[in-house]
Amino acid sequence: MTVPPGPTGAPDPSAATPADSDLVRAAMGLPVRRTPVWFMRQAGRSLPEYRALRAGTKMLESCQDPDLVTEITLQPVRRHGVDAAILFSDIVLPLVVAGVDIDIKPGVGPVIASPIRSVADVDALPDLQAGQLAFLETAVRRLVAELGATPLIGFAGAPFTLATYLIEGGPSKEHARTKAFMYAEPEAWGRLLDKLAVSAATFLRTQVDAGASAVQLFDSWAGVLSAADYAERVLPSSRAVFDALGDRERGVRDVPRIHFGVATGELLPLIGDAGADVVGVDWRVPLDEAVRRIGPGRSVQGNLDPAVLLADRDTVEREVRRVVEQGRAARGHIFNLGHGVLPETDPDVLTRVVELVHGLTER
Numbered sequence: 001m002t003v004p005p006g007p008t009g010a011p012d013p014s015a016a017t018p019a020d021s022d023l024v025r026a027a028m029g030l031p032v033r034r035t036p037v038w039f040m041r042q043a044g045r046s047l048p049e050y051r052a053l054r055a056g057t058k059m060l061e062s063c064q065d066p067d068l069v070t071e072i073t074l075q076p077v078r079r080h081g082v083d084a085a086i087l088f089s090d091i092v093l094p095l096v097v098a099g100v101d102i103d104i105k106p107g108v109g110p111v112i113a114s115p116i117r118s119v120a121d122v123d124a125l126p127d128l129q130a131g132q133l134a135f136l137e138t139a140v141r142r143l144v145a146e147l148g149a150t151p152l153i154g155f156a157g158a159p160f161t162l163a164t165y166l167i168e169g170g171p172s173k174e175h176a177r178t179k180a181f182m183y184a185e186p187e188a189w190g191r192l193l194d195k196l197a198v199s200a201a202t203f204l205r206t207q208v209d210a211g212a213s214a215v216q217l218f219d220s221w222a223g224v225l226s227a228a229d230y231a232e233r234v235l236p237s238s239r240a241v242f243d244a245l246g247d248r249e250r251g252v253r254d255v256p257r258i259h260f261g262v263a264t265g266e267l268l269p270l271i272g273d274a275g276a277d278v279v280g281v282d283w284r285v286p287l288d289e290a291v292r293r294i295g296p297g298r299s300v301q302g303n304l305d306p307a308v309l310l311a312d313r314d315t316v317e318r319e320v321r322r323v324v325e326q327g328r329a330a331r332g333h334i335f336n337l338g339h340g341v342l343p344e345t346d347p348d349v350l351t352r353v354v355e356l357v358h359g360l361t362e363r
């Protein structure tokens, strides 16, 4: 364990390896020492040490520099004593590496120079080659060595959410162009999602082979779809990503899978069915109700509203307690926010939430 202990001591003081960590155990529905905690976007703008390190380097360049990736990924583990690191990267990185012209504009998000607007554009989308990911393998190997018993979560963007950026050309609220393409060009839509599934699987496979202990598939914007459209036109591609990951029967190295989207209340059972061990739940559905929708065979992750962290101390404590209590309905609960840390969040509040959850759930 080369990471200095966080404020509450090292995560999982008694875990000897990442495979025995509370994060992995909760994901698989096994008993835990205490409820594991991490935060989506824990590595990011809420941390002054992140802003200092990133100064002068563009986001997508930072993600391809193993030194920066390692240091930025470790920062929140050191500071907060969270139970997992999440790789510092971005969902659009596999596209960037494959040669798609994308920029991440601060305060905006990913912007695509030539959005996909035709069937020919789909077929011209370059494929990611595993050989292009040497920097990623280096960063993950280095991180796994530094993290000791703390697990590293690898991640990728799900085909649908990546398709929304490629088709809209940037962030969007309604995703109307994306849906119009999905309805008007069902075959090309299917080919696009299949391509994105292959690249997501390659990106994840590289992280798992290099030692990541769990993976999360981010389908952030899937909640804009009806359950019927999600089931028919999107779920098969996300399932293909999970299916490509590992083969438990044949003993190929496999790790727990987390599947997350925002505003997915109506999709929760399907998000589970796509092949997840853990279903991410935003703040709109309480965890006990989410468990009823998902069924008993999967764990849950979430679901504190990120905006609560901007409120007063008593409100934060009350809401953390509520999430912990409602999470007891699940076979396993990984405490997290319902979406990413807001940049204006006071990092000390995040540290306090980790301490609170650990204190409330210590066995």
Ligand SMILES: Cc1c2[nH]c(c1CCC(=O)O)Cc1[nH]c(c(CCC(=O)O)c1C)Cc1[nH]c(c(CCC(=O)O)c1C)Cc1[nH]c(c(C)c1CCC(=O)O)C2
Pocket (backbone or CB within 6 Å): 039, 040, 041, 042, 043, 044, 045, 054, 059, 086, 087, 088, 089, 090, 091, 092, 104, 105, 106, 107, 108, 109, 110, 155, 218, 220, 340
């Ligand atoms: C939709 C999405 C993206 N990226 C991601 C998603 C899925 C999760 C979600 O729904 O939030 C995933 C992501 N992006 C980033 C991570 C790193 C790991 C972590 O969670 O700490 C992860 C897991 C770093 C990042 N990705 C980004 C930042 C901010 C870059 C900066 O420092 O300016 C970070 C730390 C940029 C980014 N990249 C994207 C957006 C919307 C933005 C924010 C734009 C902004 O508000 O400035 C696309």
